[in-house]
Amino acid sequence: MSQGKTNKIAVIGHTRGIGRAIADLYSDKGYQVIGMSRSNGYDITVEQKKIVDTVRDCDLIVINAHAGRYQLNLLKSMYGRYHDHRKKVAVITSTSGTPEGRDEDFDDADYQQYCDDKRELIGYISELQEDLLPRTMSVYDVCPDVVDTDMTKGLWTTLPKLAPEEVAQAVSYCFESTFNINRIVIQKNAS
Numbered sequence: 781m782s783q784g785k786t787n788k789i790a791v792i793g794h795t796r797g798i799g800r801a802i803a804d805l806y807s808d809k810g811y812q813v814i815g816m817s818r819s820n821g822y823d824i825t826v827e828q829k830k831i832v833d834t835v836r837d838c839d840l841i842v843i844n845a846h847a848g849r850y851q852l853n854l855l856k857s858m859y860g861r862y863h864d865h866r867k868k869v870a871v872i873t874s875t876s877g878t879p880e881g882r883d884e885d886f887d888d889a890d891y892q893q894y895c896d897d898k899r900e901l902i903g904y905i906s907e908l909q910e911d912l913l914p915r916t917m918s919v920y921d922v923c924p925d926v927v928d929t930d931m932t933k934g935l936w937t938t939l940p941k942l943a944p945e946e947v948a949q950a951v952s953y954c955f956e957s958t959f960n961i962n963r964i965v966i967q968k969n970a971s
Contacts (some may be wrong), residue, residue, distance in 0.1 A: 790814040790838040792824060792831060792854070793845025797929035798872055801944035802842050802951055814838060817845060824850045832857045840955055844872045848893070852901045859908060859917070868918045870951045871905060874898045875925045875965060883936075909962050920954040921963040922947065940968035
């Protein structure tokens with residue numbers, strides 16, 4: 781961190797799982813973590829403007845919370861406001877949003893909608909990255925496979941699951957690398 785300046789990271793969806801792991805990792809690195817979730821008045825479905833206003837002074841932003849298309853809408857709002865600012869934004873997508881990662885045998889309507897939402901989000905990030913080439917804002921698609929969280933308890937029991945801390949490390953790699961990373965896909969290797 782630079783002297784005289786407190787580095788700030790905003791983690792939207794910070795209370796459990798992946799978001800909690802990212803918040804803990806950056807807190808341990810000495811960052812001021814601005815956590816936002818429903819539990820502290822930052823519901824992604826109704827407080828988009830408040831969230832976009834709150835990240836104004838944050839250099840790093842993680843959009844982890846998922847609620848239908850609201851993750852996509854929040855990214856669009858942030859891009860509209862901050863595309864010419866020095867911000868790095870990591871968006872947690874999912875391999876379920878890719879043709880290779882979608883579980884066609886799992887026919888639950890909520891899961892299918894989740895896949896469609898993530899697919900649309902991944903597509904928007906790809907388009908956005910081309911527009912951001914001449915700008916100072918960076919957006920990273922952090923695309924994990926199955927992560928061991930409350931959301932996946934009892935599901936995909938035969939698959940190796942990532943720990944939330946492993947996803948946090950991937951976010952850290954995107955933010956701290958000197959490479960231009962468009963998408964980082966992470967999977968746990970089978971033992």
